[in-house]
Amino acid sequence: MKFNSLFLKANNELEGSPRNTRKVTCKKCNTANAVSKIRKNYFVCPECGAYFSVRARRRILMLTDKRSFIEHDAGLCSRNILNFPEYDKKLSDAMERSRENEGVICGVGEIGKIKVCIFAMDSYFMMGSMGAIVGEKITRLFEFATKKSLPVIGVTVSGGARMQEGMISLMQMSKVSAAVKKHSDAGNLYINLLTNPTTGGVMASFAMLSDITLAEPGARLGFAGPRVVEKTLNAPLPKNFQRAERVLECGFVDKIVPRNVQKETIEKILRIHS
Amino acid sequence: MKDYDIVLNARRDDRLTAGDYIKGVVSNFIEFHGDRLYGDDKAVIGGIGYVGNTPVTVIGIEKGKDVNDRIYHNFGSANPEGYRKALRLMKQAEKFHRPVLCFVDTAGAFCGVDAEERGQGRAIAHNLYEMSTLKTPILSMLIGEGGSGGALALCHSDVIWMKHDAYFCVVSPESCANILWKNTKKADEAADALALTAKKLYERGLIDKICEDIPMKKLATQIEEQLIKLNKIPVGKLTDERYAKFRNIGYDY
Numbered sequence: 001m002k003f004n005s006l007f008l009k010a011n012n013e014l015e016g017s018p019r020n021t022r023k024v025t026c027k028k029c030n031t032a033n034a035v036s037k038i039r040k041n042y043f044v045c046p047e048c049g050a051y052f053s054v055r056a057r058r059r060i061l062m063l064t065d066k067r068s069f070i071e072h073d074a075g076l077c078s079r080n081i082l083n084f085p086e087y088d089k090k091l092s093d094a095m096e097r098s099r100e101n102e103g104v105i106c107g108v109g110e111i112g113k114i115k116v117c118i119f120a121m122d123s124y125f126m127m128g129s130m131g132a133i134v135g136e137k138i139t140r141l142f143e144f145a146t147k148k149s150l151p152v153i154g155v156t157v158s159g160g161a162r163m164q165e166g167m168i169s170l171m172q173m174s175k176v177s178a179a180v181k182k183h184s185d186a187g188n189l190y191i192n193l194l195t196n197p198t199t200g201g202v203m204a205s206f207a208m209l210s211d212i213t214l215a216e217p218g219a220r221l222g223f224a225g226p227r228v229v230e231k232t233l234n235a236p237l238p239k240n241f242q243r244a245e246r247v248l249e250c251g252f253v254d255k256i257v258p259r260n261v262q263k264e265t266i267e268k269i270l271r272i273h274s
Numbered sequence: 275m276k277d278y279d280i281v282l283n284a285r286r287d288d289r290l291t292a293g294d295y296i297k298g299v300v301s302n303f304i305e306f307h308g309d310r311l312y313g314d315d316k317a318v319i320g321g322i323g324y325v326g327n328t329p330v331t332v333i334g335i336e337k338g339k340d341v342n343d344r345i346y347h348n349f350g351s352a353n354p355e356g357y358r359k360a361l362r363l364m365k366q367a368e369k370f371h372r373p374v375l376c377f378v379d380t381a382g383a384f385c386g387v388d389a390e391e392r393g394q395g396r397a398i399a400h401n402l403y404e405m406s407t408l409k410t411p412i413l414s415m416l417i418g419e420g421g422s423g424g425a426l427a428l429c430h431s432d433v434i435w436m437k438h439d440a441y442f443c444v445v446s447p448e449s450c451a452n453i454l455w456k457n458t459k460k461a462d463e464a465a466d467a468l469a470l471t472a473k474k475l476y477e478r479g480l481i482d483k484i485c486e487d488i489p490m491k492k493l494a495t496q497i498e499e500q501l502i503k504l505n506k507i508p509v510g511k512l513t514d515e516r517y518a519k520f521r522n523i524g525y526d527y
Contacts, residue, residue: 106335167480168480169471174406177402179521182517
């Protein structure tokens with residue numbers, strides 16, 4: 001992390017000081033609304049209901065009880081293992097842009113006073129791509145949860161495996177999946193919330209391995225990128241393709257949960273399992 | 275040979291396919307079909323037979339030989355049913371205490387509307403998940419192309435062998451060059467950077483053995499020796515070691 005970034009708040013236009021009176025324009029309906037108003041509305045446009053993307057830390061705040069979250073492995077940073085061209089710069093840019101060390105935040109917290117392990121991915125860090133450290137952090141969280149018999153709550157957003165780390169990042173899929181299996185075999189609960197977009201190697205591993213799979217309305221959820229599919233198909237894609245609503249119809253999502261009821265829904269599920 | 279030449283060479287259509295390896299290595303092979311859920315994917319072939327005197331379950335991703343055969347096998351790009359068929363056969367192998375042998379050769383899992391809607395992501399994820407604790411040895415051998423998640427779905431194994439002229443990669447060098455530099459012509463640069471050759475993967479401990487061009491009989495002997503060795507390990511220890519093998523990837527590099 002760069003020195004000065006320690007003193008700065010995240011630079012998402014919706015983050016920063018709570019007294020922020022700035023306005024933000026919704027990309028869908030072009031209406032400008034005060035940041036405070038959008039925040040109170042769970043980062044959903046008050047005019048058209050479009051979903052703004054939510055940073056990982058904010059997600060955790062939105063889902064856990066006040067002041068209950070304790071972060072794990074916050075200091076783990078990626079290195080350019082393969083000496084991949086431009087990766088060093090990409091990493092430092094991502095750190096500066098996101099004010100985070102990596103694309104996932106993990107830790108323990110409470111939801112309705114029930115202790116849980118929770119991880120949230122951050123689309124502001126190289127599109128939430130999974131490299132060795134993202135894989136390592138999530139694996140450690142599952143191992144911790146297995147040891148302590150705690151449920152895991154996940155919030156995924158990712159473009160897939162991080163190509164700058166080559167096969168090491170691809171094999172994180174195997175590593176995390178194996179840790180999820182151990183956690184599950186020990187009788188523990190794993191709830192995952194799929195958010196826009198969850199694709200590629202993350203979709204083809206831990207995002208699809210939860211006991212209970214929730215999704216945000218309208219989220220793009222799939223394995224292959226839509227452009228790649230369109231190219232193979234040689235025709236326009238069907239409407240709603242890879243959208244959460246369609247993925248639910250296809251049988252891969254348990255429930256679509258709007259933002260304002262996500263915490264209470266997860267809490268209800270946890271309570272039934274506790 | 276440059277790394278990108280290895281990729282191009284691995285895609286050559288006169289290479290030996292999974293079917294050739296099964297014919298050469300497995301005797302008394304009986305092919306089985308279907309995933310018991312939806313259909314029978316022709317890109318994945320599987321069944322039972324012997325390697326030497328050891329009964330095995332063998333699974334391969336088949337690209338096909340001539341044009342019609344390639345179309346029949348969907349050019350070696352599996353749909354979710356293919357991965358589910360593979361998993362069904364592996365579970366059967368677990369039940370009857372047979373080791374599993376996989377020959378992997380695919381440019382990647384099939385990208386299509388149907389494949390997506392039948393859960394390509396879930397199918398691959400579920401294979402990794404179940405293979406991680408499968409109570410029987412698994413040996414995977416990359417014989418040509420190892421295209422991303424579609425290849426990985428058959429590689430959560432106790433040992434991963436790789437032909438010296440095969441490649442295994444997170445993304446095709448062309449897509450990588452396109453994403454990074456908006457220029458597919460820089461694929462050779464991307465191929466170098468991605469460290470996708472058997473030699474580079476072996477150096478990083480991501481694969482266990484590089485296989486040279488040897489007669490099928492000799493390969494069969496080597497495979498049988500390896501399977502016998504794995505068969506002797508108590509099942510609990512075997513799955514623990516499998517967990518540790520993947521657990522160590524990526525942090526203490």
